[in-house]
Amino acid sequence: MRYRWNTGSLAWLVHRITGVILTFYLIAHIFVLSHLKNPSAYDQLMNFMKNPILKIGELLLFAAVLIHVFAGIRITLLEAGLSTKIQKPLAYLGVVAVAVIWIVCGFFFLMEVF
């Protein structure tokens, strides 16, 4: 039987995975931007980015950012001295915050496309 997951280990796992994704995205992000030499290339990219599929990709990336940010806030608060007794409520609160922000922002986000 697999080792049983619990709130803390799940939070840690998604924190890790999103962290790795974001770091690799960061590398790509900087690399791409640094190769835009002129306005037309930039605008070309920007137009390309308006593709709905890429927009959804961006939205997923945004989710990864939110997850990573809130998982990070939870850990940092605990490390700063917040009681470990509330580590689970903190995690649930984080889930709620991520969901709300993602849905609300995603709405505005997609409005731009459609």
Place this chain on the structure above:
Amino acid sequence: MSKFYTFRIKRYLPEESPSSRWDEFRIKLESMERVLDGLIKIKENLDGTLTFRKSCAHGVCGSCAMKINGLNRLACQTLVKDLPELIEIEPLPSLPVIKDLVVDMTLFFEKNDRVLPYLINDDPPPERERIQSQEDQHKILESITCIMCGSCTTSCPVFWADKEYLGPSALLKAYRFLFDTRDKATDSRLERITGEHGVWRCHSIFNCVEVCPKEIDITKHILKIKRLAVKKGFKGGD
């Protein structure tokens, strides 16, 4: 009230076969009996080769830690009535298995030895006891209840991957002395535990807290060590 339980046990008998296998035993147990009672009954009546450690049988010696239904626990402290009818038992994860449910704890104890696990105070001792306020004693109260069963360290995903990591148990031991007002070796102890595979590898996963049979909030203690190291402006590794 008695009921039949199926014990599904991961067996490893190195002299019979180099690979492990699963065996199932069906036994009748009273609701207040413990998993350890079940194992003993199996050994006595069904299969004498079944091997596990045991000693005090009431959760103070730490011998019988094992993975029961996906969680590390003490077999002597887990009542069968709190488990489903199918009880799946494996040795503690991530340590080499010697036989059946017996793991080689050498690595686990070595971690412990690395944190200077003893009170160091070279001042000439006073004639009577060293004075320690109740408040100061309470700071270490939780940490001294550790029985070194190994449940915490072997439940830690960081330890599963990184065998050089000190692990929750050793860090808790370090805490027990770092926060004992009578101990004078704070700096050398911090130096021992702040290396690359030391305290910073704790990611507050809380698996250790979930399984501690003594209900010690180990993560809380590790976080306190981190804050102490920061407060001391400690320059050890990362």
Place this chain on the structure above:
Amino acid sequence: MEINKHYFDTVIIGSGLAGCRAAIECINTGSVAVLSKLYPTRSHSTAAQGGIGAALGNEEPDSPEWHTYDTVKGSDFLGDQDAIEIMCYDAIPTIIELEHMGVPFSRTPEGKIAQRRFGGHTRDFGAAPVRRACYSADRTGHAVLFALYEQCQLRGVRFFQEFQVLDIVVENNSVQGIIAVNIKDGSLHVFESKAVIIASGGYGKIFKVTSNAYASTGECLSMLFRQGLPLEDMEFFQFHPTGLYGLGILITEGARGEGGILINGKGERFMERYAPTIKDLAPRDMVSRAILTEIREGRGINGKDYVYLDLRHVDKKILEERLPEITTFSKIYMGIDPSEAPIPVVPTAHYAMGGIPTDIDGRVLKDVDGSVIYGLFAAGECACVSVHGANRLGCNSLLDTVVFGRRAGKTATQMLKDMQKGRVKKDRIDKTFEEIENLRNAKGKESIASIRKDLQTTMMDKCSVFRIEKELKELLVELEDLKTRFKEISLTDRSKTFNTELLEAIELSHMITLSEVVAQSALVRTESRGAHCREDYPNRDDENWLKHTFAFKSDRGITFKYKPVKITRFKPEERKY
């Protein structure tokens, strides 16, 4: 057959309090090996809950003299008073030393070591209970054991964990070394040494209901006995009054020290009748008898075979801070919260007052005249100094281990330079090897489990708190039968790797021997004293029995010799509380 040979100046068997304390002494002058059949911190010392006695006087006036008196009286005047005096006066520096070694004692508001009441501890020679038990919540043994083990590590003591001792080699009146098996791989190891200190603990597992660990089987005592060495006062086995009903798990006397009371089925605080002065804090033998008397006379809870330990009126904060462990035990194993419901309890086999006879310096005696085995020492529960006499006071067991562990260690180091290196002869090793191989390949028809179960049941039925000639005689017949059955055992596990079945077989054979000694000793002592209660001889008989029993193995079974009790200050008097 491959044999691994080791040499250490001192070899210590057992890594509990006595073993670790002795090791700390011995490491100063030579190499030390400590053998343990468990990992060191798993030793049963860790289960000691309530406290360690010393007249520190931190909470209220106290004196080692009162402590001495209480211990002598507690022992029903069978304890040797010179040894008791040493222990009670040594207690103070010993506890202070433990504190300096790092034991995390609970504290008084001024920051001194906190102390609480315990059974049989009184001020002014029995006037009223006194706070004498130094404690670390209800995990005192655990706290002390860890500190001592840690100090051993600091000082470089070598630990051989999960090594089972097979033979203690005594030849030419001196110890030569020991033979042990590494449980992990079944390899044979011979440790030759100048000195051997036995600190192997008790043997409560000969009884069905016991607070003792599975590892407490007492094989070292039996190994010496089989070589013709005596065992002292084996008829005295303490039953702790408050074991969890059905399980025997210990509920510390500290629970009563903090105000808990015992009540029977009628809701009476029955100890008022048995010990009017100190009531529930009477010594253990008396409380155990009182509980069983209540049950026998139909005043158990609902007429059943247990009584209640009531902690409901004790401040919840005290329960949390000073008795957290027993609170947890009750919750886990009985589903009872002690602050809301009383705990069902019944006496449980707890402590062996008897054991390997030693002098006040821990040297093992080979006869009643005080002659010793050269280089062989014993300390802790396995030894009998005797400071506990016929009944041990609570808190004196931990004290005994550290005081006499330290003394044995000290004596060993002082004698080291005069001692010769031991030599274990090859034929002795061959014999041990052959024995263990025979066991491992045993193909009889009896199972270890059934023999052990029968042994424990019959010992519990016929040789526990109350004893009577007829039953003891029946018991001895049954033990003969068990011995015959043991010759016909069969093992299913024939492997060398971590063969716990083989270990259980070895333990069982020694348990049978010990049971025989206990039963015989109980049969010959025709009086009631301390924990030894003969219903056919209900009174203490100082005229004939104010003496220690030494049991020897002989061709005719077991023979007895007697050694007078050392009485210095306190003349035997009637024991009332």
Place this chain on the structure above:
Amino acid sequence: MWSWLLHRITGVILVFGLLYHFILMHFMGHNNYSYEAVMARLSDPWWKVFNIIFLLAAVYHGFYGLNGLVTEYIRERPLRKLMRYLIIIVPMILVFFGIKIVLFN
């Protein structure tokens, strides 16, 4: 200890940085991230400072995290050594390119 602490500090910086970054680049409409708008903002020296800190924090935070993964998961010594070099070299290249855009574009 310092590297660990810096990881936490950069984390906090990133929370605020990202907030700003996202609001600006994604939610305020197209005008905000047109080439001209971006360039105009970048001509303000404070924007340059913000961007550089943001960049450094992001790179440090990300690669400290990867370094942890290497410490925990990579057992083979040569591979580990290689990864360690990469973890120093790659961010340096990234920072170089990043600063180049911010300062000279």
